[in-house]
Amino acid sequence: MSPSVPLQEMIRAIRSARTQCEERGVIQRECAAIRAQFRQSDNGGRSHNLAKLLYVHMLGYPAHFGQMECVRMIASPRYSEKRVGYLGAMMLLDEKQDASLLITNSIKNDLSHSNQYVQSLALCTLACMGSAEMCRDLAPEIDRLLQSSNSYIKKKAALCAVHIVRKVQDLGELFVPAARSLLSEKNHGVLHGAVVLITQLCERNPETLKRFRKTVPDLVQIMKGLIISGYSPEHDVSGISDPFLQVRILRLLRILGRNSESASDAMNDLLAQVATNTDSTKTVGNAVLYETVLTVLDIKSESGLRVLAVNILGRFLLNSDRNIRYIAMTSLQKIVGTDHNAVQRHRGTIVDCLKDQDASVKRRALELSLALVSASNIRSMIKELLLFLSSCPPELKAQATSGIFIAAERYAPSKRWHIDTILHVLTTAGGDVRDETVPNLIHLITNASELHCYTVHKLYRALLTDISQQSLVQVACWCIGEYGDLLLKGECQETEPVQVSEDDVLDALETVLQSHMSSSATRGFALTATMKLSTRITDNVDRIRSIVSIYGSCIDVELQQRAVEYNALFKKYDHMRAAVLERMPLIEKNNSGNTNGEATRETLTETNSSKVAQEERVPPPPQQPAKQTYDLLDLLGGASEPLQQSPAAQTLPIITSSSAGGDLLDLLGGLEPTPAPVTPAPSATVYEKDGVTLTLSCEQQSDSSLAVTLTATNASQSDISGFTLQAAVPKSVQLNMNAPSRDSLPAQGAAQLTQLVMLNNPNKVNLKMRIRISYTRQGSAFQDMVQVDSLPGLGAAGHT
Amino acid sequence: KHMRFLLLFSRQGKLRLQKWFTPITEREKKKIIRDMTTLVLARQPRSCNFLQWKDLKIIYKRYASLYFCLAVENQENELLALEVIHRYVELLDKYFGNVCELDIIFNFEKAYFILDEFLMGGEIQETSKQMVNRCIEASDMLQEVRYPPTPRPVLPVAQL
Numbered sequence: 001m002s003p004s005v006p007l008q009e010m011i012r013a014i015r016s017a018r019t020q021c022e023e024r025g026v027i028q029r030e031c032a033a034i035r036a037q038f039r040q041s042d043n044g045g046r047s048h049n050l051a052k053l054l055y056v057h058m059l060g061y062p063a064h065f066g067q068m069e070c071v072r073m074i075a076s077p078r079y080s081e082k083r084v085g086y087l088g089a090m091m092l093l094d095e096k097q098d099a100s101l102l103i104t105n106s107i108k109n110d111l112s113h114s115n116q117y118v119q120s121l122a123l124c125t126l127a128c129m130g131s132a133e134m135c136r137d138l139a140p141e142i143d144r145l146l147q148s149s150n151s152y153i154k155k156k157a158a159l160c161a162v163h164i165v166r167k168v169q170d171l172g173e174l175f176v177p178a179a180r181s182l183l184s185e186k187n188h189g190v191l192h193g194a195v196v197l198i199t200q201l202c203e204r205n206p207e208t209l210k211r212f213r214k215t216v217p218d219l220v221q222i223m224k225g226l227i228i229s230g231y232s233p234e235h236d237v238s239g240i241s242d243p244f245l246q247v248r249i250l251r252l253l254r255i256l257g258r259n260s261e262s263a264s265d266a267m268n269d270l271l272a273q274v275a276t277n278t279d280s281t282k283t284v285g286n287a288v289l290y291e292t293v294l295t296v297l298d299i300k301s302e303s304g305l306r307v308l309a310v311n312i313l314g315r316f317l318l319n320s321d322r323n324i325r326y327i328a329m330t331s332l333q334k335i336v337g338t339d340h341n342a343v344q345r346h347r348g349t350i351v352d353c354l355k356d357q358d359a360s361v362k363r364r365a366l367e368l369s370l371a372l373v374s375a376s377n378i379r380s381m382i383k384e385l386l387l388f389l390s391s392c393p394p395e396l397k398a399q400a401t402s403g404i405f406i407a408a409e410r411y412a413p414s415k416r417w418h419i420d421t422i423l424h425v426l427t428t429a430g431g432d433v434r435d436e437t438v439p440n441l442i443h444l445i446t447n448a449s450e451l452h453c454y455t456v457h458k459l460y461r462a463l464l465t466d467i468s469q470q471s472l473v474q475v476a477c478w479c480i481g482e483y484g485d486l487l488l489k490g491e492c493q494e495t496e497p498v499q500v501s502e503d504d505v506l507d508a509l510e511t512v513l514q515s516h517m518s519s520s521a522t523r524g525f526a527l528t529a530t531m532k533l534s535t536r537i538t539d540n541v542d543r544i545r546s547i548v549s550i551y552g553s554c555i556d557v558e559l560q561q562r563a564v565e566y567n568a569l570f571k572k573y574d575h576m577r578a579a580v581l582e583r584m585p586l587i588e589k590n591n592s593g594n595t596n597g598e599a600t601r602e603t604l605t606e607t608n609s610s611k612v613a614q615e616e617r618v619p620p621p622p623q624q625p626a627k628q629t630y631d632l633l634d635l636l637g638g639a640s641e642p643l644q645q646s647p648a649a650q651t652l653p654i655i656t657s658s659s660a661g662g663d664l665l666d667l668l669g670g671l672e673p674t675p676a677p678v679t680p681a682p683s684a685t686v687y688e689k690d691g692v693t694l695t696l697s698c699e700q701q702s703d704s705s706l707a708v709t710l711t712a713t714n715a716s717q718s719d720i721s722g723f724t725l726q727a728a729v730p731k732s733v734q735l736n737m738n739a740p741s742r743d744s745l746p747a748q749g750a751a752q753l754t755q756l757v758m759l760n761n762p763n764k765v766n767l768k769m770r771i772r773i774s775y776t777r778q779g780s781a782f783q784d785m786v787q788v789d790s791l792p793g794l795g796a797a798g799h800t
Numbered sequence: 801k802h803m804r805f806l807l808l809f810s811r812q813g814k815l816r817l818q819k820w821f822t823p824i825t826e827r828e829k830k831k832i833i834r835d836m837t838t839l840v841l842a843r844q845p846r847s848c849n850f851l852q853w854k855d856l857k858i859i860y861k862r863y864a865s866l867y868f869c870l871a872v873e874n875q876e877n878e879l880l881a882l883e884v885i886h887r888y889v890e891l892l893d894k895y896f897g898n899v900c901e902l903d904i905i906f907n908f909e910k911a912y913f914i915l916d917e918f919l920m921g922g923e924i925q926e927t928s929k930q931m932v933n934r935c936i937e938a939s940d941m942l943q944e945v946r947y948p949p950t951p952r953p954v955l956p957v958a959q960l
Contacts, residue, residue: 008906015905051909058815058908060830080943087912094823117939127921129823152935155925163921189926196923234928237883244927247880287879294877322848327878358848 006048011055027061038069046073047084054084054091067092067099074106079118082110086121095131104134111141116152119145123156127163135164139171146178151187158182158193162200172201176208183218188235188242191222195248202255213256213263220270223249227277238282250274250291257299264300271296275308286316286324290331297335310335310342317349322358329353329364336371347372351381354388363396370403378411382421389428397432401425405437415448419455423472427462430469438474445479446586453492456483460500463508468517474525477512480505481529482584485536502540505533510547520556527551527559531566535581545570585739683709684792687773689784691716692745694725694773698791704764708757708791710771714745721745723775725755730768734760745775767791803884803922804856804871805832806915808904811865813837816904817911821922836869850878861885865901884924891918894933913939 010030017023030052037049050069057063070092073085093100103125110122123145126138142164145157161179165172179201182194202209226241226249235242253271257264274292279285289312296309316328332350336343343350350372353365366388373381382404389400404425412418422441426433445455459476467473480487487500512518512526527548534544548570551563569577683697695711710727714720721744729735740755761767769791774783805824808817815833824832839851840860851858853871859881860869868885872878889899891914896903904911917932917939919925926932 007909011906055908058818060815079939083913083939083943084909087909087916094825096823096825115942117935117942120935120939124916124920128821156920159920159923159925162923188928189931192924192927234930242927243883244880244924247877248924251877283879284883287877287883290879291877322846323850323879323882326848326850357846359844360848360851 006045007051007055010052014055014059023059027056027059031056031061031065035065038066046076047078047081050084050088054088057091063092067097071099071102071106074103074110079115082118082121086125090125090128093129095129095134100129100131101133104137107134108138108141111138111145116150119153120156123153123160127156127160130160130163130167132167135167135171139164139168139174143174143178146175146182151185151190154182154185155187155189155193158190158197162193162197165197165200165204169204172204172208176201176211180212180215183215183222188245192245192248195219195245195252199248199252199255202252209256213260216253216256216263216266219249219253219256220267223253223270223274227274237284239279240282240284240288243284243288246274246288247291250288250295254295254298257295257301259300261300267295267299268301268305271301272305272308275305275312280315283321283323286319286321290316290327293331297331297339306339307342310339310346314346314349317346317353322356322361325353325356326358326361326364329361329368333364333368333371336368340372343368344372344374347377347381351384354384359393359395362393363399366396366400366403370407373407373411375411378407378413379417382408386421386424386428389425392429394432397429398434401429401433405433405440415444416451416454419445419448419451420458423458423462426469426472426475427466430471433471438471441471441475442478445475446482446584452483453486453489455479456487457492457498460487460505460508461498463512467512467515470519470522473512473518473522477509477522477525477529480509481525481532484529484533488537502533502537503543505537506530506540506543506547509533513547513551520558523556523559524562527562527566531562531569532581534570535578682792683711686771686788687784687786690782692720692773692775694771694786696769696788696792701758704760704762706759706761706767706791708759708769710755710757712745712753712755712773713749714747715749716777717747718778719744719747720775720777722781723753723773726772726774727757728770728772729759730765732761732763732765733767734762736760802873802876803881803919804873806871806919807833807836807867807869808911809833809837809840809867809869810901811841811867813841816866816901817908817915819912819915819919836871840867840869849882857881859885863889866904884919887929888915888918890929891932894929895936 013030014023014026017026034049034053034056037045046069050066050073053063053066053069057066066088070085070088073081074089076082076085089100089103093103107122107126110118111126113119113122126134126142130138139161142157142160145153146161148154148157158179161175165175175197179194179197182190182197185191185194198212198215202212223246226246229241232241235245237243240246253267257267271292275289275296278288278292280289293309293312296305301309310332313328313331316324317332319325319328329350332343332346347369350365350368353361354369356362356365366385369381369385369388385400385404385407389397389404392400405422408418408421412421419441422437422444426437426441445452448455456479459472459479462472463476463480484505486492487505488502490499509526509530513523513530518526530544530547534541537544548563548566551559552567554560554563569580573580683695685693685695687694691714693713693715697709697711699707699709701707710725712723712725723740723743723745725737725740727735727737736758738756738758740753742751742753745751745753759767767790769788770785771788772783772785774781776782803821805821806817806819807815809815815837818829818833820829835853836858839853839858843851843860849859849861851860855874856871857874857876857878858869858871859878860867861882862868868889870881870885872881892899892904892911895910895914896907914932914936917926917935926935
């Protein structure tokens with residue numbers, strides 16, 4: 001066909017424009033000429049003009065003034081004009097525009113044109129942009145054409161029907177009979193159209209689906225014909241006979257076989273045959289195999305067939321064609337839940353795909369690998385995943401780290417392995433882990449008390465190597481602060497011993513403090529750790545003192561506050577320092593996802609303050625007159641060394657001029673606010689038996705809250721171990737027991753045990769308490785219970 | 801529709817053909833074209849030919865200086881989509897004889913006509929290569945025989 005010269009000339013002119021501006025100029029001129037031509041009467045060049053406009057439109061310029069021309073051209077008797085007119089309509093009009101209504105009549109007429117190519121234009125346009133009204137209007141005509149003897153028209157009518165059904169669902173019923181009969185066609189084009197139509201009808205209407213289930217044997221026959229038939233030049237693609245049709249039939253079979261045992265049975269053999277006989281050396285064969293696999297996995301196939309399908313996917317994973325590896329991965333991912341064991345068999349290949357060059361394949365391999373982790377393969381899988389993490393593309397890092405953490409938490413074979421794994425992740429990809437990782441890891445480390453020595457050694461070494469990964473540095477600082485004494489001792493069974501001096505440790509922490517890579521939170525960790533070491537080292541306390549005082553004038557307010565407080569701890573409250581900085585007890589897991597710095601800080605002050613509060617509540621019996629500075633109301637006030645001095649009497653503290661420290665009501669550098677006035681905390685002995693004495697004292701904290709201190713002593717001749725107290729209170733009262741100061745009671749009152757219980761009594765009910773005492777003495781367990789009907793100091797009714 | 805759109809663009813992102821199988825506003829079309837060209841042109845040379853975009857799968861393949869970009873619904877068979885693209889290229893090749901980008905630029909309307917014999921309403925219309933070729937030839941003949949090309953009108957110089 002000869003090219004359109006005017007069109008080509010224009011295209012050439014536009015392309016020779018050297019700048020955007022020049023191009024616009026050419027286009028404007030051309031459009032003006034085109035518009036002028038449109039206005040003129042028929043000059044034989046109309047189709048060229050419209051074609052030019054369509055080209056201009058494709059370049060992105062406005063072309064709506066051509067819409068009416070399209071309408072006119074479609075109505076023309078000349079085929080060349082109709083052709084371009086319909087093309088223009090498909091490009092410039094859509095159903096939302098009014099002009100599209102105007103072509104409905106033309107389409108209607110052309111559908112029954114004597115020339116099949118004209119009919120074809122109308123059918124094509126209808127299928128492309130037919131509005132719902134048009135569809136309703138023309139559906140009967142389409143149905144008629146579905147039954148014509150012309151295959152060319154039939155196949156197009158079928159796809160038109162598909163469009164109609166999509167637009168107006170109810171019209172589906174109309175096409176069912178015709179669709180059914182089209183299945184016996186020999187023409188592949190028609191057959192293909194029929195299968196697509198039936199698929200559409202079944203997808204939209206479950207009733208129709210049931211009816212079409214009966215066609216499964218026919219579809220199976222057709223497929224068989226395609227597979228076994230000899231070479232057909234019309235339809236052959238690299239040895240496969242009409243792969244497009246095969247795939248469509250397989251898809252229809254899938255829809256029909258889903259949820260139906262009988263239909264699935266009927267297609268079972270065929271699917272096995274396709275799966276085994278299809279040549280998989282070329283993409284086209286693999287396309288058919290892929291569709292077969294999808295069908296097998298979706299219908300109620302027997303297990304042998306399923307295994308066959310999964311094995312095909314496994315083979316795909318080894319294919320040199322990246323596309324095939326990719327789709328194998330996506331398919332396996334979809335079935336890893338339902339056919340887990342079958343997929344597990346290909347775990348090795350999947351893990352290998354982590355090393356694939358393609359980013360999409362890598363991503364899929366990661367997701368699939370994480371899904372395949374189980375208790376039996378956790379060690380090897382995590383090993384592979386950690387290897388992957390070190391060369392992982394940045395967009396996958398976050399997913400990889402959180403996946404590894406979840407898997408590790410679920411299946412960790414040992415605590416040490418768990419800690420090692422997390423540390424490895426932090427070293428490799430510390431910047432991509434979530435905030436909760438730091439408190440979670442700290443929690444894990446604290447609870448693995450047998451590994452404290454190992455952990456702190458490992459973290460110290462990590463710190464020396466690299467201080468850029470904030471999460472790792474934070475955890476390392478925390479550990480060194482907590483377990484620095486173990487580090488300095490130098491002996492550790494699990495790792496090789498290394499000589500670490502106090503200066504070495506302080507150097508490491510100072511490096512973190514001073515590094516520009518350290519975030520504010522990290523420096524907070526480092527400063528606190530340094531402070532904590534003041535009670536764990538012996539020689540270099542002065543160095544710590546000077547570090548702390550330097551940071552007292554730090555610009556960062558957070559650090560400054562800490563430094564000032566720690567400074568105060570050194571100066572005014574030195575006697576409390578050891579208690580405040582003592583080893584932490586087991587932390588309760590805080591699941592609210594706090595960010596690093598704050599959570600740890602709170603825990604530090606809370607736990608320590610409650611610990612110290614216990615100490616301070618040491619009630620009588622007094623040994624010596626106290627010279628304590630006692631700031632009872634301040635939670636951090638109180639006795640210096642645990643269990644040694646006890647305060648003077650039952651009367652409480654607050655203050656007396658006899659104490660050396662004088663500034664009782666002085667706030668401890670802003671640590672805790674001063675609560676309200678003191679009320680004396682009387683105590684009473686509530687239990688006395690076999691040498692075991694339990695006394696109880698209370699102090700009103702606020703309107704509804706009360707602090708109860710339980711003290712136990714053992715005046716007998718034999719030691720008591722495993723001493724625990726349990727308390728129960730009336731229902732509306734909230735109770736919170738802190739950890740006891742110790743769990744053993746040596747004989748002859750050599751030491752006493754205290755435990756603080758916080759009560760909240762919002763309804764102001766009568767406060768009673770039942771206490772259960774259990775302990776072991778001389779190898780035998782002992783248990784007793786005592787009920788306290790009125791708490792001392794609260795008046796007879798139990799409330800003030 | 802199973803196929804949503806087909807775009808052909810050059811390595812510089814210039815659009816050579818756009819076929820939309822669902823009704824979309826001009827504005828959306830422009831945005832999609834921008835997105836597609838950006839996404840596809842950014843792909844590494846040895847990546848796989850599939851990518852996920854919103855709720856659609858995009859299958860793309862480069863033939864010489866042209867990118868063919870086909871968007872299909874999520875449940876479609878990507879490998880078959882590659883075959884669809886390949887089939888279209890074969891049809892163009894047969895028609896133009898060693899087709900190149902320039903052929904498609906200067907004869908874009910033919911490219912559309914061929915496409916409209918191969919695909920329709922977002923589905924494959926004819927699975928036989930020969931059949932499509934025959935129909936195109938016949939339509940072309942129809943255009944020629946009955947309606948011979950009219951000679952170019954000679955315009956006065958002033959109007960050029």
